[in-house]
Amino acid sequence: MTGGDTGSGPDGGIDKLPPGPDGLPVLGNTHQYVKQPMGFFDELADYGDVVHCEFPRIDAVAVFHPEHIGEVLLGQGTYERWNFDELKELLGYEIAPRGLTFTRGEEWKQQRHFLQPMFGLNRLRGFSSAMVAATEQLIGEWDDGEEIVINEEFSELTLSILTNSLFDFDLGEHRQVITKAADELQTVADMSGLSAVEMLLPSWVPTHRNRRYTQAMDAFDNTVDTLIEERRANPGQYDDFLTMMLEKEDDHEYAMADAEIHDHLITFLIAGHETTAMALTFTWLLLATHPDERDRLTQEATTVLDGPPTAEDLADLTVTEHVAKEAMRLYPPAGMLFRESVEETTLGGYHIPEGTKILLPQFTVHEDDRWFDAPEQFRPERFTDARSDGRPDFAYFPFGGGPHQCIGMHFAMMELKHIVPMLARNVEFELLSAPQPEINMELTLQPSEDVRMRVHKQ
Ligand code: HEM
Known part of the structure; x- marks a missing residue:
């Protein structure tokens, strides 16, 4: 699949493929991704709400709009989790194939x-x-006074x-x-x-x-x-x-x-x-x-x-x-949820071929200023009932859906x-390490360095 291609569908249906950044042969967008994985998804979001990207052996679409995220997460039969054997082949590691995840x-x-x-x-x-x-x-x-790695x-x-x-x-x-x-x-x-x-x-x-x-x-x-x-x-x-x-x-x-x-x-x-x-x-x-x-x-x-x-x-x-x-x-x-289309479908007005990997980057969607004012700021009161009213489902989905x-x-x-x-x-923490450490996208999001605090007991 090549991002942004258009054409007429055999049955007159939508045949337009999602837009996305140009990639290198074989590597696709890997070089942009490995440099700064989370920043890469922020850049992808500039292309629209449904965006094509490519990695070695993976043709993927990243989804940024809550409505389409809902379609993917609720669309069992059209979208499934990644096939385990394929995942193992792609990522090179495996864990608990018969477990619930x-x-x-x-x-x-x-x-x-x-x-x-x-x-x-x-x-x-x-x-x-x-x-x-x-x-x-x-x-x-x-x-009291001890330094801990929190x-x-x-x-x-x-x-x-x-x-x-x-x-x-x-x-x-x-x-x-x-x-x-x-x-x-x-x-x-x-x-x-x-x-x-x-x-x-x-x-x-x-x-x-x-x-x-x-x-x-x-x-x-x-x-x-x-x-x-x-x-x-x-x-x-x-x-x-x-x-x-x-x-x-x-x-x-x-x-x-x-x-x-x-x-x-x-x-x-x-x-x-x-x-x-x-x-x-x-x-x-x-x-x-x-x-x-x-x-x-x-x-x-x-x-x-x-x-x-x-x-x-x-x-x-x-x-x-x-x-x-x-x-x-x-x-x-x-950090991110993963699905794949198990049949040909459409999403956000674009054609999604069967077998397309779907990426749902929570960290980018959660900072979309269409749903959150000053999204980069820490403001807990935005979760009061009054302030949450009107926010679409799946604009915030830390536990999936x-x-x-x-x-x-x-x-x-x-x-x-x-x-x-x-x-x-019981405790006052004094931060000793960087207030905004770089964040790595591992199995979970992780600070790239330990978060060190000094404990002051109350
Ligand atoms: C703050 C803590 C947690 C967060 C943010 C979190 C996040 C998530 C997310 C986003 C999913 C959906 C994955 C997907 O749709 O592909 C998920 C699924 C799952 N979580 Fe959690 N989780 C947390 C704590 C826990 C705990 C405490 C347990 C077990 C005691 C747990 C066990 C599972 C399992 C087994 C699934 C797979 C469910 C299924 O597919 O039916 N998680 N979690």
Whole structure:
């Protein structure tokens, strides 16, 4: 497909292809992308709301208008997630093919139907005490005046909360294996800074980073197998996610293969901790440079709460909610969503051939001044009901939307609404690193350098 081509369709339908920047032979727009991935999408948006771009072996269309984003996310049957085998071939790494983030069609539908009750609001309320305990423990471990790397601290915190609530694990020595795998996964997913030659290498070439990733994932696979074996050896004493899946092994309607249980564990351990850790990191990075918003947050945390939050308090923590939402507007942890057209279609008046890769860059859409005034500014009050009225659906979609909307969304919001006010009540952070670090587009959006803070206990 060549951007901007026009012609008459055989059935008189739309045959105009989306516009886009010129690319190089073979490389397409890779050289523009690797230089500055997020800036590249801002430049693409200048071509329109539906824009063509090209990478080695990928013909893609980036979508910037909320209406068309909605069409893609809600258009099951026309748009699907990327085919896993192809993804593996293109990106050169794989993770949890039978987990919820990669299955498609009927298999995905069955899985989602089965897993959804784990995230029901009533069940989530029971996790409040695990969220409070882990946050209290973290605050207790910090010394007054200590310098901390906040992204690492939050990553450990959200991993603990996940394993103590969804899974009744004591991570012990397994923690490092999971953290290492998550780190390597971020690195291997980061295309920025790669040379053109590296972008073109077939996935099986054992580059240094592919080798490190494979080793870390092998260790993670073994750890997950051990956790499953340990649970099988001690059945009956737990009421968690893993027990629920193991019990399903004998269910004839929905029997779960070992490989699937394994992949669900990997999926939840990865999808469920680094995303929330990044939301926390960016929230506190922004608060560190916006003292007025920090004061409003503290005020709420001290007036609404008379101790750690309970599930009943959460609805009253509106300032906290607006702060977290605004941080995820400016720094959406997932960064970008991926789909492909599984049949020929049209989008925004353009022809989309079957097999076109569709890119939905949250970070560009979230900063569109058609929907957000002064979009580069941190203004939590833009999420009050009055200010949100009239904003189109999918102008803001940090958790995606439609059938694949994040299954952990309420869990994540609940975590943010426990951790943020608890920190606001107990700690003052002094930012020691850059207030606006460069952002890398890895598996999640990540600051390119550690975010360092000094802790002042209140
Ligand atoms: C702030 C935190 C989080 C953010 C920003 C986030 C973001 C997202 C987004 C954007 C999607 C949709 C992907 C797509 O449509 O292709 C998604 C899906 C998913 N998320 Fe989250 N997530 C967060 C937390 C969590 C947590 C805590 C869990 C688990 C405990 C989780 C598990 C998943 C899973 C399994 C899917 C796939 C759902 C499906 O396809 O049916 N996420 N997440």
